[in-house]
Amino acid sequence: MKVVVKEDELEILDDFLSESCEYLNNIEAEILALEERVTDEELVNSLFRKYHSIKGLSGFFEGMNEFTKLCQIIEDVLAKIRNRTINVSSDVIDFLLKGSDVIKKIVFGLSEVRKTGERNIEIEEEFNLELFEKEKESLIETEILKSKVEEKETKDEYFEKDFEAKEEGNEEFSDKIEKKDNIEKIIESTTSALSSEFNEVKISYEKIDEMLGLVGEIITTKSTFYYLSKELEKYDVELSKKFKELFRFIHRTSEILQDNIMKIRMIPFELVVKRFNRLVRETAKKTGKKVKFIFTCNDVVIDKGVAEKLSEPLMHIIRNSIDHGIESASERKKIGKPEHGKVELISYYRGQNIVIEIIDDGKGIDIERVTQKAIEKGILSEEKAKSLTADEAIKLIFEPGFSTKDIADEISGRGVGMDVVKNTVEALKGKVEVKTEKSKGSKFILEIPTTAAVSQGIVVVYNSQKFIIPFEYIEETVKISMKNVYGYVDKLIIDVRDEPIPLYPISYVLYQEDSCSEDVVKRFTKDDELSVVILNIRGVKIAICVEKLMQNEEFVLKPLPKFLENNKLLLGTTIDYEGNVILVLNPEYFRL
Template identity: 30%
Template sequence: MDMSQYLELFIEESKEHLQNLNENLLELEKIPEDMTILNEIFRVAHTLKGMAATMGFSKMATLTHDMENVLQEIRNGKIKVNSKIVDLLFQCLDALEDYVDKIINTGNEGSNTYSDIIKTLNTVFESRGSISTETALSEKKEDKRIDKMEGLELDEYAQNIINKAVNMNMNAFSITIKLNKSCVLKSARAFIIFKTLESKCEIIKSEPKVEDIEDEKFDFEFTVVLVTKESLSTLEKELKGIAEVDDVIIKPLSFKELALQPDDQKLADKPVKMIKQQEEATDDGDEKAQNQTAKPRTGKTVRVDIDRLDNLMNLVSELIIIKTRLEGIEVTDINQNYGEAVEYMERITTSLHDAVMKVRMVPVEMVFNRFPRMIRDLAKELGKQITLNMYGSETEVDRTVIDEIGDPLIHLLRNSADHGIEMPQKRLAKGKPQHGTINLKAYHDGNNVIIEVQDDGAGIDTEKVKTKAIERGLVDKEMARSLSQKELVEFLFRPSFSTADKVTDVSGRGVGLDVVKTKIEALSGVIEVETEREKGSKFIIRLPLTLAIIQALMVILADEKYAIPLSSIREIVNIKAEDIKLVQKQEVILLRNSVIPLIRLNKILDIPMDNKAESEQITVVIVRKGDKLSGFAVDRLIGQQEIVIKSLGKHLSGIRNIAGATILGDGQVALILDVNALAL
């Protein structure tokens, strides 16, 4: 059977299960005695084993099988959960993630068998404690009985089910499957057989028990009893088509042939769906009711390829451009119907845009959920005690932003763990709890999403930053004295700037915060820092909700039209030429007792301008970059407009001061100004 068609589904589900495993292992480390968590970990390992075996990934299946052995002994109380066991399970998690990554990149699980981890798992399993002689003998006796057993004994309830099935013209079979003696993963092959049967039948009982088959506690054959609508020949053909199945013996069953054994193994709690559906259909006699009863309940979510969403977004973008163009057409004789049609189209387009945006929105949890494990490992590596609290994981942001924000957050969290949080002894000496705390928070603020990384560590030593800045020649001693705390903190975002006394595996090379700033500004975001000595630091990231369609203010410089993102604009003012002052050769204006630098866009963008009288009023757009304000001098304002951000293409990428372009209603192209690059 060709399993390649299921590869994408396998990868997606494996990622979900591995994330679940990661979260539960972190919880198990905190509450080792919690059986609910342990059972969930066992369930995930068991599911992964079955999925991997079905897909033919034998190394992954072997690893999860050995994990199951250890987990089962923990559940039985024969192995105690301690830090070494948790570390071992985390190593298994890392190995499984490596297998999945290789499957994503190459389509196979690679050559690494992780024999050292498997050896450790087997050592832990084998040394769990001795089994009594009486138990061992009984197990051997039971295995011997199973090997020689020729038939099955069922309880009264199972017999009644088969009797009903036969009365409803269904078939009841006893099927013995014999595997090839060279079969390495017997349980994996049995899993495929069970999945094949469950798609067409309802299994009533198996010998050995399903749990024993999963744990490979059987020879090379097992027997199942089932009811089905399928014929004997159909089942035989299906089963013999499975690899490593040597022989299939199918025996039809009837009520009279079965011996009554009420003390035998009881059936599972779940109802036999096929019989129940048949009964409901017969009693009702309505074909429609029969179809509804047999139809499985469908899920409320679907997985959609991101490329399809991008294509849908592009189509919506084109629709918005056409809508803008229609609004701008000057029609001499506009009748009422035309005006109403345009208004209706505008409402529909806006609703469609909102709907598409909601589809593209994903919770930041997708990024956040990788950090608890990272902080745990970092704390162990650094010899610190760190608690990570996460808030607002359900906050949604555009998928394009999610894909890019992970690396900056990793840098900030590692920075807090290494530079911020002190060693336990130092914290106790300062009167702090020995456990350091890092808070990761996300929330919406208008059309932006705010992400904060806050720690209760030592804070940023601005005097040390000042000394390093002077040593590197970034500022002289005289000017350094006049710098504010915020200005000193800005040095940390310079390339290769670090205050660490020594380089470690975690940090100290000065390649962290400058990367963070570059990445965030590339997303049209800003980063701010608040810090207090011995109290801690807070890094605040402000990002747009989406990078596709935004509200913008259209302005004119000479004969060119430009767009300024509305989310960056604080206000618009008109000033006179005589109100402009010079401070250290920089033009500034005074607005409500605040000194704001004035930026002549025509000079920066090299736009030829007509000479204007100095007494003429100047229109200034006040923009915000973090907590700083700047004023952009423009010729005229056109107004607010919804624009579609288009890339400039690879030949024009990286042009400073320009964030992209948009197509206007009249077909003209307007450039979008990069506020982060232009603002002082």
């Protein structure tokens, strides 16, 4: 199946892509909803209108005849549902989803090629349109026969009459308007609609990311401006005051700008979650299980960049919940559970973070089996396994290559899914926790920042190089006399308000040297005092001594260069007010 767009059609292509993408964002969710609400007239009409609109838009292109035909085939099936010739069945839903997938691939493919700036676009999709049309005919024929059998048992002519009435009503629509409304009212309503429509504009996320990059430059410039005003104070106090006033204005304006751009980047989390309806349906079908998916998003909004990165981990957890957790309908019946298993997703705010819980009512995680499999795969020794707590054993599912399945299939068993979950969540500066109860089910709890774009941290110095430690890990910073450092077993301890906290030199946690003895720590003293950052890493407090504590810094996190991208000790980089690159540390991977 081929789609061709000529150079002189590029202008209308942008309109086609904009409209079609908007429709396609909702089409899949509506098809899946139709499976639950088979007699929902409005849902059928809504789907019919969307496909009809996409078909109409594609008709403007000479090289999109096959695409138009594809839309027409799907529209034919929806028309049969509308006029009550056939009923909605699982086979009908499968057919609609199959067609929807192809349309999506083509539209999104066109969108990607359009971004490259090519003047003549050609996309080819491996799809047999003739076979699809034969499939449609066969489907309609089968469903008609089924409908006739069902009609003998019960008749419902109201739906058909109602649709017919609506069709007739559409033909007389313009006459009714003339009788009901005068010209002034029509003009007034049209103007109002246009005013409302132009109150919102569409903007690509590429443009938003570009704007966010400029905000990063403003943040760096703002810092430079502040330090220049401090330097100026040495020479001209009055001029320095004026500079500081100007700095406060720039600071306030840039914060408002940053806040507004961040809000533009935010999308309702529900939009992400809705797409998992299809995943649940297909996974349940392949595993032969009955599963209901329920979600409560509580008006949570999330940065689009974060949402995109979270999509794969959530997919792995939901798929594993069905494949490994939910029992078959017959098993559930035997143990007194409902035939349909339940996978529930709940999201809510906790402070500045978003918490996502994925709960299933399956059989729970078999901790003994997990431990045994980890031994078999060489992830841990038998001796180490004996000393593991239940919580430590559950965490083995996140180890690379771990799986409890003996044979891999297309759903799971390759030992990469949960590893991806852990790595992605930690890269987003979040954390993941698992709770499980035998025969009751499991709960995965993900906690992540709302946005990963703009952060704050404290600048520290080690080996004359600046590093940033993000604020979310920092409890406090203190100056400690060497008199308050004492040894305990094989560790150094500091006493902060009667609380003993283990002390490490930054050189040790960054794997720069293997010792954290008193002699090493003394090298970080200045006037017999240590500059210490107290961190909280996954609920454990530690103290890190550094050469120097500097200012708090607001920063936009930038990716690591290629040669450092696999270094887990680093989250990314940023630029300081002098234009120097600063490495942002990831305390999750400190050596302790």
